[in-house]
């Protein structure tokens with residue numbers, strides 16, 4: 001499958017330093033991959049990506065990707081109340097809290 | 100020495116220095132300005148007439164060594180919204196006023212009707228009020244430089260440019276920053292109030308006044324250390340803001356489909372990458388600007404920036420998300436350097452970035468000029484507005500009025516004030532803040548967060564109504580409290596992750612005044628301020644029907660999420676149930 005992919009803020013700097021294109025690029029992924037699989041494939045460690053937009057909304061990292069999806073990776077550091085208002089913090093709390 | 104109220108009467112050019120009434124002792128910043136405006140200004144008065152007052156107040160912690168405590172609040176009845184207004188800004192003024200012991204500077208009355216403009220100079224227990232004909236018709240940078248030459252660099256300066264002199268509704272008030280550049284008391288057309296009182300410039304000189312008095316210096320120092328540590332170690336205030344500034348939001352809000360574009364027609368912009376914080380930071384690095392810059396001396400976060408042109412020459416500082424959005428996404432200019440140039444012009448003449456950008460969007464919608472035409476904007480800002488031509492006055496009257504003049508239906512205002520950079524249909528929590536805040540469509544009203552009142556447990560979907568009214572209410576209560584401390588709003592976010600942050604802030608307030616406030620007291624302070632401001636607006640004639648979103652947002656869906664405004668009136672009005 002092919003997804004469209006963006007990385008913001010520090011994530012962009014990290015990927016660029018490794019020569020990985022990350023501004024509005026198409027990328028081939030194996031069928032059945034989740035967002036987390038994709039983050040791992042790019043080499044990010046735990047905590048480096050706080051939240052992920054999937055087709056314009058913040059979604060759990062366990063979500064399975066599909067052909068044509070649009071993915072944007074967001075590292076920690078979203079200013080203002082937007083971390084709350086966009087649901088970034090709530091999703092992050094949910095994902096990092098021990099069950 | 101105890102703090103004093105300095106009062107200037109423009110009707111007879113006199114002043115008095117008064118003791119602080121007991122009820123005002125524990126207040127500062129927005130809490131104090133709103134309390135004084137509510138107590139002394141007739142809500143039904145004309146905002147540009149003799150009965151409006153301007154109240155300048157430093158925050159509770161301003162003038163101390165507390166990190167990020169240098170905000171000055173200005174309160175008045177707004178000529179733009181017709182309601183109460185508090186606008187706050189960084190710059191050097193809060194620290195200087197606090198050191199001089201100025202709890203608040205109240206300016207009332209109107210001078211005789213002639214062409215005279217005045218300069219108010221505040222020193223220890225004294226105020227001079229003198230005509231300043233040589234600066235009439237001049238813009239802010241010239242006024243600022245003249246004052247710094249006269250008094251040295253340590254003086255605080257508030258000034259208006261020609262739009263303020265002409266009482267235009269988009270005008271703001273400039274505040275000197277530590278580098279001799281400009282920050283602004285931006286929203287609500289308060290520059291017009293200063294213009295109506297015929298005041299061109301206010302300077303405050305603390306002379307050799309020492310550090311602000313602390314009731315318990317040792318406790319204060321320890322708390323400030325903990326507070327500063329929390330700010331520096333947080334990923335937002337410690338890394339994200341210094342590296343990219345507030346403009347990092349362009350890509351994020353665009354991705355969320357909430358970046359208002361082409362006068363609030365779309366939720367994403369084709370220009371997002373050009374406008375993005377990542378791109379601005381790249382330019383700054385290549386051209387030798389600065390990604391970190393503080394708007395006042397005690398800032399440890401430094402979200403502000405210094406932006407240079409392609410040849411490495413200084414263009415502007417404080418190049419913020421709201422400005423870049425207003426002219427880039429909303430009005431459609433696809434070149435970041437043109438927007439930086441416009442930012443500098445707007446600092447110089449003294450107009451609010453948000454109101455002016457939204458006004459150009461509505462003007463383009465009405466056919467007055469094309470979308471995205473940077474040259475046309477520059478011409479209006481540098482020729483038409485300073486000269487007060489009919490075209491200049493039309494743009495100078497703000498988005499709501501331009502919409503009426505051109506028969507435009509898509510006019511993104513609440514209480515006649517232009518909406519900031521977040522689409523209320525796609526980011527509904529922000530929309531609730533726009534309609535309910537007593538300030539008119541304002542984003543900073545609900546910008547800050549304090550954990551003790553924030554139930555952030557449940558999942559928030561910005562496209563859905565659930566939980567939004569409560570979220571907005573908690574954000575607004577926290578913001579009202581933070582705005583009273585003199586702290587910049589960004590101190591509030593580390594508090595979400597670091598439980599040491601907020602108690603340290605409260606410890607500092609207690610150590611400064613010898614008080615025993617708790618977290619609940621601070622929450623109650625925020626609630627009281629909001630209620631007081633709301634009551635003023637009700638008396639001024641701004642009722643429930645004014646707490647509403649523009650109608651087009653209820654029947655036009657916003658791409659890409661096809662989002663719509665679907666709150667009922669009852670749901671909105673429930674905001675005030677606290």
Ligand code: SF4
Pocket residue numbers: 167189392393394395398399400401402403587588589
């Ligand atoms: S973080 Fe930004 S707004 Fe706050 S004090 Fe520093 S420069 Fe000013």
